[in-house]
Amino acid sequence: MTGTEPGxxxxxxxxxxxxxxxxRVSLPRWRGGRYSLSKLFFNFYLLAMGSFVAxxxxxxxxxxxxxxxxxxxxxxxxxxxTITLIEDELFRQPRSTWQKKIKQLDEKFSYRLNIVERITLxxxxxxQQVLKLDAGDxxxxxxxxxxxxxxxNSSQVxxxxxxxxxxxxxxxxxxxxxxxxxxxxxxxxxxxxxxALWFWVRPVWRDLExxxxxxxxxxxxxxxxxxxxxxxxxxxxxxxxxxxxxxxVQKLLATHRExxxxxxxxxxxxxxxxxxxxxxxxxxxxxxxRERLWEMMEDxxxxxxxxxxxxxxxxxxxxxxxxxxxxxxxxxxxLLDEVDSVRLLGRQLEVTVDTSNLPxxxxxxxxxxxxxxxxRNILRNAxxxxxxxxxxxxxxxxxxxLIHIDDDGIGIPPEEREHVFSAFTRLDRSRDRSTGGxxxxxxxxxxxxxxxxxxxxxxxxxLGGARFTLAWKVQQ
Numbered sequence: 001m002t003g004t005e006p007g008x009x010x011x012x013x014x015x016x017x018x019x020x021x022x023x024r025v026s027l028p029r030w031r032g033g034r035y036s037l038s039k040l041f042f043n044f045y046l047l048a049m050g051s052f053v054a055x056x057x058x059x060x061x062x063x064x065x066x067x068x069x070x071x072x073x074x075x076x077x078x079x080x081x082t083i084t085l086i087e088d089e090l091f092r093q094p095r096s097t098w099q100k101k102i103k104q105l106d107e108k109f110s111y112r113l114n115i116v117e118r119i120t121l122x123x124x125x126x127x128q129q130v131l132k133l134d135a136g137d138x139x140x141x142x143x144x145x146x147x148x149x150x151x152x153n154s155s156q157v158x159x160x161x162x163x164x165x166x167x168x169x170x171x172x173x174x175x176x177x178x179x180x181x182x183x184x185x186x187x188x189x190x191x192x193x194x195x196a197l198w199f200w201v202r203p204v205w206r207d208l209e210x211x212x213x214x215x216x217x218x219x220x221x222x223x224x225x226x227x228x229x230x231x232x233x234x235x236x237x238x239x240x241x242x243x244x245x246x247x248x249v250q251k252l253l254a255t256h257r258e259x260x261x262x263x264x265x266x267x268x269x270x271x272x273x274x275x276x277x278x279x280x281x282x283x284x285x286x287x288x289x290r291e292r293l294w295e296m297m298e299d300x301x302x303x304x305x306x307x308x309x310x311x312x313x314x315x316x317x318x319x320x321x322x323x324x325x326x327x328x329x330x331x332x333x334x335l336l337d338e339v340d341s342v343r344l345l346g347r348q349l350e351v352t353v354d355t356s357n358l359p360x361x362x363x364x365x366x367x368x369x370x371x372x373x374x375x376r377n378i379l380r381n382a383x384x385x386x387x388x389x390x391x392x393x394x395x396x397x398x399x400x401x402l403i404h405i406d407d408d409g410i411g412i413p414p415e416e417r418e419h420v421f422s423a424f425t426r427l428d429r430s431r432d433r434s435t436g437g438x439x440x441x442x443x444x445x446x447x448x449x450x451x452x453x454x455x456x457x458x459x460x461x462x463l464g465g466a467r468f469t470l471a472w473k474v475q476q
Contacts, residue, residue: 037205044201045194052193053186075147076138083138083149083160086113090151090158098156114159121148121157133157203231211239214246223250267307270300313373314440317447324367324451326476331355331364331394331401339392342376346383346390354393364401365476366452374448374456377441378405378468385409389463396474400454403470406461417458421446445470452476 086105093101098115106113121139122130125148129139139148146161207230217225226243230236277293277300284290332355339353382390386407393404412420421442445468446456454472461467 037202040205040208041198041201045197048197049190049193052189072140075140079147079160079163080138083147083158086158086160087149087151095154095156098151102158111161111163112159115151115156116159118150118155118157200232204234207232207235207239211235211242214242218246218249223253267304270304270307273297274300314444314447317444317451324370324476326365327368328363328365329368331362332358334364334366335392335394335403338372338375339379341372342379342383345380346386349383349386350389352389352391354391357393357395359396362396362401362474364474366472367448370448370451374445374470375403377445378456378470381441381468382407382409382466386465391461391463399474400471401474405468405470406463407465408461408463409465411460411464412458412466420458421456442468 089105090098090101102113102115118133121133125133125139125141129141129148133139133148133150136150140146141148141161145163146159147163149158149160150156151158210230211227214225214227223246226246227239230239274297277297281290281293284293335355336353339351343351379390379392382405386409389408391404391406393406395402395404442456442458449456449470449472452472453476454470457469457471459467459469
């Protein structure tokens with residue numbers, strides 16, 4: 001019972017294939033290969049570990065510098081007893097034998113012992129350490145990890161160190177304990193971090209690869225491609241956004257194809273009539289006939305103008321739902337005014353408005369620009385098919401306002417009641433010029449009701465014809 005041409009499905013498939021071909025030609029093809037999981041993992045690993053090591057070394061340097069005075073005091077207290085015992089042992093010996101004695105003592109310690117002249121240390125020690133040395137305290141050379149202590153009032157100085165094991169010539173073949181501990185710590189840290197990073201990078205890589213593949217399919221013209229649900233929250237929003245974009249593009253292309261096919265089909269009839277009228281106009285000299293042909297062509301021009309205006313309105317609603325601007329109206333008065341504004345189009349029809357079921361002084365929120373457009377389209381449709389009577393009634397159910405438009409026409413078969421709200425859909429019996437439209441009025445009405453968070457439905461009317469019901473919330 002629909003107005004679909006026999007070859008319309010085939011033409012639509014050819015149009016869809018042509019659109020995909022044009023996109024394949026016009027859009028640059030993505031030639032990139034697959035993302036390498038190992039490359040992604042190592043890039044993340046090197047970046048993260050490098051940053052972590054740099055932060056650790058920087059923090060270690062800052063902390064060690066800040067605590068140097070504390071560690072120096074601790075080292076002096078720790079070594080003061082040993083240095084004092086060595087000093088007492090030397091004082092028991094003649095000063096001429098101190099070098100021999102210190103060599104004997106040196107063999108008993110794991111770090112070196114030596115005696116040097118005081119004057120040789122001015123170029124080695126910092127001024128602060130020189131003052132400590134002359135005051136009888138222990139001076140520390142941080143660069144060499146060596147301690148200096150002046151032996152009494154003599155010009156000779158006891159040299160203890162280097163104290164670090166890595167500077168001890170006897171332990172050159174052994175890795176220092178500190179270095180071994182650091183290597184072990186960093187190795188375990190790197191291993192644990194690598195395992196954790198792997199379990200984090202793998203789902204990220206899968207999501208990234210899935211999004212890349214979806215983008216490539218879309219670039220190749222497959223607008224049915226969708227990104228699977230993301231495994232990680234990192235790309236969940238991106239995946240949803242891409243799918244929303246793909247659905248929007250697919251919908252826009254479908255609307256474009258629908259409008260192109262529908263408008264091109266609708267344009268044929270008025271253009272053919274105008275061509276026929278022009279041929280008849282050139283073949284007749286009778287004023288009455290020429291006047292009739294001119295009126296016919298003016299009607300066809302009005303029909304073309306109305307078709308373009310309606311098509312642009314439908315395209316605007318399909319492309320992007322306009323932002324509704326709701327305002328509160330006294331609903332009974334508003335409904336009466338809207339019906340009266342199109343009552344003349346009903347010719348000799350009896351058009352009745354019943355607001356008796358509405359509460360007194362009912363205010364309803366609606367878009368004062370869009371909702372009248374929807375209501376008038378439904379009324380025009382009723383004017384086309386009604387036999388003698390049209391009844392417009394309203395009621396409130398569950399905080400929703402319902403407008404019923406009933407006619408006593410031929411009605412709509414149950415299997416067609418949902419289909420009539422699709423664009424460019426008309427029943428076969430509406431093909432004649434007196435009642436035939438473009439199949440866009442009901443589609444636009446439903447879009448307007450969806451804009452209000454409501455719906456438009458078709459059913460059987462108590463009068464015997466069709467009932468159209470517009471429903472939305474009283475308060476938005």
